[in-house]
Amino acid sequence: ATTAEIDKQLSDDLIESLIDASLGARQNSYSPYSKFPVGAALLAHDGTVITGCNVENVSYGLTVCAERTAVCRAVVKGHRKFKAIVITAEMGDRFVGPCGVCRQTLAEFGLDWEVYLSMPNKQYMKTTVGRLLPDSFSPEWVTLGNPA
Amino acid sequence: ATTAEIDKQLSDDLIESLIDASLGARQNSYSPYSKFPVGAALLAHDGTVITGCNVENVSYGLTVCAERTAVCRAVVKGHRKFKAIVITAEMGDRFVGPCGVCRQTLAEFGLDWEVYLSMPNKQYMKTTVGRLLPDSFSPEWVTLGNPA
Amino acid sequence: ATTAEIDKQLSDDLIESLIDASLGARQNSYSPYSKFPVGAALLAHDGTVITGCNVENVSYGLTVCAERTAVCRAVVKGHRKFKAIVITAEMGDRFVGPCGVCRQTLAEFGLDWEVYLSMPNKQYMKTTVGRLLPDSFSPEWVTLGNPA
Amino acid sequence: ATTAEIDKQLSDDLIESLIDASLGARQNSYSPYSKFPVGAALLAHDGTVITGCNVENVSYGLTVCAERTAVCRAVVKGHRKFKAIVITAEMGDRFVGPCGVCRQTLAEFGLDWEVYLSMPNKQYMKTTVGRLLPDSFSPEWVTLGNPA
Ligand SMILES: [Zn+2]
Ligand SMILES: [Zn+2]
Ligand SMILES: [Zn+2]
Ligand SMILES: [Zn+2]
Numbered sequence: 390a391t392t393a394e395i396d397k398q399l400s401d402d403l404i405e406s407l408i409d410a411s412l413g414a415r416q417n418s419y420s421p422y423s424k425f426p427v428g429a430a431l432l433a434h435d436g437t438v439i440t441g442c443n444v445e446n447v448s449y450g451l452t453v454c455a456e457r458t459a460v461c462r463a464v465v466k467g468h469r470k471f472k473a474i475v476i477t478a479e480m481g482d483r484f485v486g487p488c489g490v491c492r493q494t495l496a497e498f499g500l501d502w503e504v505y506l507s508m509p510n511k512q513y514m515k516t517t518v519g520r521l522l523p524d525s526f527s528p529e530w531v532t533l534g535n536p537a
Numbered sequence: 538a539t540t541a542e543i544d545k546q547l548s549d550d551l552i553e554s555l556i557d558a559s560l561g562a563r564q565n566s567y568s569p570y571s572k573f574p575v576g577a578a579l580l581a582h583d584g585t586v587i588t589g590c591n592v593e594n595v596s597y598g599l600t601v602c603a604e605r606t607a608v609c610r611a612v613v614k615g616h617r618k619f620k621a622i623v624i625t626a627e628m629g630d631r632f633v634g635p636c637g638v639c640r641q642t643l644a645e646f647g648l649d650w651e652v653y654l655s656m657p658n659k660q661y662m663k664t665t666v667g668r669l670l671p672d673s674f675s676p677e678w679v680t681l682g683n684p685a
Numbered sequence: 686a687t688t689a690e691i692d693k694q695l696s697d698d699l700i701e702s703l704i705d706a707s708l709g710a711r712q713n714s715y716s717p718y719s720k721f722p723v724g725a726a727l728l729a730h731d732g733t734v735i736t737g738c739n740v741e742n743v744s745y746g747l748t749v750c751a752e753r754t755a756v757c758r759a760v761v762k763g764h765r766k767f768k769a770i771v772i773t774a775e776m777g778d779r780f781v782g783p784c785g786v787c788r789q790t791l792a793e794f795g796l797d798w799e800v801y802l803s804m805p806n807k808q809y810m811k812t813t814v815g816r817l818l819p820d821s822f823s824p825e826w827v828t829l830g831n832p833a
Numbered sequence: 834a835t836t837a838e839i840d841k842q843l844s845d846d847l848i849e850s851l852i853d854a855s856l857g858a859r860q861n862s863y864s865p866y867s868k869f870p871v872g873a874a875l876l877a878h879d880g881t882v883i884t885g886c887n888v889e890n891v892s893y894g895l896t897v898c899a900e901r902t903a904v905c906r907a908v909v910k911g912h913r914k915f916k917a918i919v920i921t922a923e924m925g926d927r928f929v930g931p932c933g934v935c936r937q938t939l940a941e942f943g944l945d946w947e948v949y950l951s952m953p954n955k956q957y958m959k960t961t962v963g964r965l966l967p968d969s970f971s972p973e974w975v976t977l978g979n980p981a
Contacts, residue, residue: 597893602894638895
């Protein structure tokens with residue numbers, strides 16, 4: 390493995406601590422309508438961990454997922470470069486992929502970073518933002534086609 | 538090719554007429570903020586064509602893309618099974634993939650149907666809902682994991 | 686009453702036909718998650734009636750309400766000036782006000798038009814877009830403060 | 834004034850410190866598309882201050898306003914009762930009211946708390962969540978009308 394690859398690889402300990410962090414945030418999930426709590430933990434480029442949980446609304450269309458809550462919290466704190474996000478939910482023995490809104494939100498900050506879908510039992514599968522949103526509509530395009 | 542495949546294959550004439558329909562709807566785009574008009578044409582299972590254009594809002598977060606406008610129009614008219622959607626936008630010589638919100642909206646009605654990204658010059662590339670949203674979070678999961 | 690006022694006043698017959706139209710659209714509501722079907726009927730300036738119903742998504746945050754569905758359909762057909770919208774839902778003996786997303790969507794097309802909240806039994810209460818969104822953030826402001 | 838009223842009244846110093854906090858968060862606004870940075874500061878029931886800024890997306894419909902960013906951050910930290918929110922933006926000499934999405938998001942946590950619209954020069958006007966969303970569609974209704 391090259392140095393670059395090693396650098397991108399998260400250690401098992403780090404992944405586990407991110408899963409723990411996402412589970413902690415999941416405790417504060419506000420999901421009285423779906424009754425489906427989700428937690429997330431975002432790893433910023435500088436090593437900071439920022440968590441999120443879903444925040445629902447009586448008008449369903451206003452629901453903010455855990456991933457977006459984490460991204461918003463990170464941006465408020467000045468972070469815009471990320472290494473990885475861990476998303477934890479419980480749905481039988483399935484890994485729950487992020488919804489399209491969240492994929493696009495993550496893609497706003499680059500396609501080449503890692504996404505870990507995990508379960509409360511700490512099993513996980515690893516993918517990337519780019520793989521979750523192939524042929525994505527990305528920020529640089531707008532500059533290209535719509536200079537205003 | 539098997540019969541099933543032939544059945545799924547749209548003829549060149551049909552694709553062109555869908556591109557034309559999407560271009561027609563794009564004329565009615567309400568996009569004073571992005572100045573980026575998009576048109577869509579949805580082909581329902583029974584052959585009906587339903588078009589859409591983007592509808593923006595001064596509060597950016599309320600924008601509804603052309604794809605979702607088309608889906609909403611279709612649902613109001615009782616359609617919930619689709620064969621294909623054509624999305625037409627102009628961004629240099631690039632095909633513009635649908636945003637994550639739209640991918641998830643299309644996926645609500647199945648993963649196994651076709652998406653054509655096209656340009657005003659009628660060039661197009663073909664993909665599917667499932668390929669645009671790998672490892673998707675889909676409706677049947679909810680019944681599975683969250684029977685409430 | 687002045688001519689202008691008379692012109693703005695909808696006749697009882699027209700209101701009832703709009704309620705009927707909203708009830709018809711409500712039949713096509715796609716609301717498997719909330720199980721709360723809503724219908725809407727929009728009266729365009731030229732007398733055209735355009736209906737809508739809510740279109741939900743497994744990812745709650747993508748839900749499009751009936752009011753917005755109607756507005757999107759109208760815009761695709763070239764309508765941008767409206768006289769009134771009727772919104773019909775059933776929640777005991779209460780009138781259900783539109784959610785904030787819908788209020789803002791209606792306000793995109795002016796504050797000075799009528800909103801009728803109605804029930805399947807055809808009772809209704811009348812208000813206006815402006816009254817539902819006081820001190821609104823409106824399109825002309827953006828031109829003012831953000832000329833780009 | 835009764836004790837209850839006194840308790841609800843924020844001191845000038847507290848309001849100014851909340852405006853300062855919102856201005857600080859506004860510095861981190863991610864608004865490359867609208868170029869319209871907004872900051873918010875939420876005062877939780879226990880006196881904690883939680884800030885927010887707007888976080889935009891190349892797909893406009895995914896934009897999260899400053900008010901919602903603040904609410905999401907608060908919920909992740911376990912806060913669900915609020916006394917006030919300050920929202921700061923700059924648009925000539927106008928106070929910028931929150932968009933409908935934000936009004937509905939605030940209303941999820943009660944109608945009877947204060948909203949201060951402010952400017953970088955620290956002028957402000959005071960209103961309440963309830964006044965910004967009259968005849969609101971509120972959480973308790975759902976339990977009432979839709980027990981599922
Ligand atoms: Zn999501
Ligand atoms: Zn879209
Ligand atoms: Zn609504
Ligand atoms: Zn807002």
